Each structure stands twice: as structure tokens, then as C-alpha cells.
Amino acid sequence: MTGPSPLQARILAIWAWVLPRPEADVELNPPAIFQTYERALGEIRKTQNTDMIDALADMSKELFEDARDTRGHVETRASATVTATGIGLAALAGIASLWSQQSQKVAWVPAITLGAIVIALLYLISSIMIAQRVYGANVRSTLGPPDIVPGTGANKYAYSLRVSGLRVEYAIHNYKANNRALGFVLAAQRRLVRGVTLLAIAGGVVLIFQAPKSTGTTPVAITAQTVQLIAASQTAASTAASASAASVGVAASSAPASPVDVLPPAQPGQPAAASSSQPNVASVPGNASTVNGTASTAHASHGAKHKHP
DSSP states (O other): OOOOOHHHHHHHHHHHHHSOOOOOHHHHSOHHHHHHHHHHHHHHHTOOOHHHHHHHHHHHHHHHHHHHHHHHHHHHHHHHHHHHHHHHHHHHHHHHHHHHTEEESSTTHHHHHHHHHHHHHHHHHHHHHHHHGGGSSOOOOOOOGGGGOOOTTOOHHHHHHHHHHHHHHHHHHHHHHHHHHHHHHHHHHHHHHHHHHHHHHHHHHHHHHEEEOOOSHHHHHHHHHHHHHHHHHHHHHHHHHHHHHHHHHHHHHHSOOOTTTTOOOOOTTSOGGGGOOHHHHHHOGGGHHHHHHHHHHHHHHHHHHHHOO
16 A cells, blocks of 8 residues: 655645644554563563662662653643643734724735634634643553552562562553653644734734724814814904904003194184193193293284284
8 A cells, every 4th residue: 555645745744734633642652662662671570680679679660750750741831831822812812802993904904814813713722622631531550559569478579570560561651641641732832833823913914904993983073172272263363353452542542642633723813822722731841931932922923913003
């Protein structure tokens, strides 16, 4: 049976990148490697050298505890992935809210942005679901009470060798379980990365290609405010013009008149200078002597005419 063609292999590789999935158990736990482990376990159980049994007990305990610690690290990575996915979901909600509150400048932007948000949501949700499988029914092996019961007639070395063999056997089993759990974590992290990448793209599109919506109330409020400002300006201008005109009138009426302006028109049979009044003469002290002198000269000439008709 032939394998897939190069084109099929490329398509499968692209699909695996687009939709990361946990690898198959054959890939996570290669049979060739674990066959080597099984052969080593058989050799350990056949050990007859009593000087090596104590060393095997220590080494088997170290292997078992190392597998247990590895499991703890895998679960920690799964918890961190779930936490990061929750943060990504919160960011997705913010971007979706921003997208729904804004209008788009370009026609194709809404569909592209919405598609990115939806696909990112699917990535994040599936990431949480896959990461939670780490805590599911993934059986681990450990020593139980029957495993440590000494057999009838067994000596110290036989008992230690049997317990060491069980530890190595359970460690090998836990290796497989840890690899499966690690496969779930890696798939969840890859989907998290895909989702966060799409969120970054959607957020950038929202910020670059979108403008705030026009609610319809802002332009009306601005127009009314502008009208009020114009009306207030016109009222202030009218008031200022009226005040200016009033002040000019008051200044014109209160300005002091010249002696010529206050002289009444001449009456028939009277000289024009004789009708000058004293207040006006007094208001112009510098001209008082001249006016008085003119008046006295006029009266003197008038008297001369009467004396000599």
C-alpha cells in the first residue's frame, strides 16, 4: 500500500496547521522506544547480583518520582493554557464590543472582522476543552498495598528486587500517560496561539478601518449650541451698538458750546453784540474784556448818534 501523494501530504500538513489536534498514540509513544524499555525491565528483574540490588532500588525510585514530577509539570502547563485562554476570551469580548459600536469605512471590513472574531472564539473554546482532557480519565500507575506485601519465604534482596521492578514498570506506564497528556497540552497551546493571532488581526482591523458611529444627537446638539452662540453674539453686538450711540449722544449734549453757538439771533433794531448774555461771557473769561469792550464801544457810538442826529 502506497502512501499519500505529495499534494495530499501538503494538504494534510496545511489542515494539521489550521486545526491542531493531539497526535496519535503511536507518534506520542513510539513502539520502538518502549520496546527498549520493556527489554530493560526484563533485564532488571533477572538481576542476581546482590550488590546491585540496592542500587537498582534507588534508581527505580528515582525513575518513578521523575515520571510523577513530569506529570505535575504537564498539569501546570495545562492550567497556564486555560488561564491564558480565559484572558484571550476577555480580549475577544472587548474587541467584539468595539466592533459592534463602530461603523466601517470599507464595505468588506465587517465580514472579515466578524469572521476573524468567530474563528478566534472557536479556537479559544476548543483550546480549553482540549486542555481539560489532561485532568480527565488518564490513568497513572503507582504502588499499591498489594505491591509491597512480602511474599512467603522471600528474603530482603528478592523483595527489594520485586519492588524495584514494579517501580520501573509503573514508570514506563506513566511515561505513556504523560506523553498523551503532553499531546493534549501542545494541541491546546497551538489553538490558543491561532486564536490570539486572529484576535490581533481583528483588533488591528477594527482600529485602522473603522470610525465611530454617528448617533444623530451630536450634530443636533452642536447646531443648537452654535445657534445659541450666534444669537448671543448678535444680542451683545446690538447692546454694544446701542450703548455706543447713547454715549455719543450724551457726549454731544454735554459738550460745552462756543460763544458763537450760544448767541441768540439778532433782533430788528438791536445790534448783534448787545444781545450777548453774561453767563456766556463769564464762561469764556478770555474774551470777556473784548466783548465788554465791544459792547461799551457800541453803546458809546449809539449815544453819539443821538446827540448828533
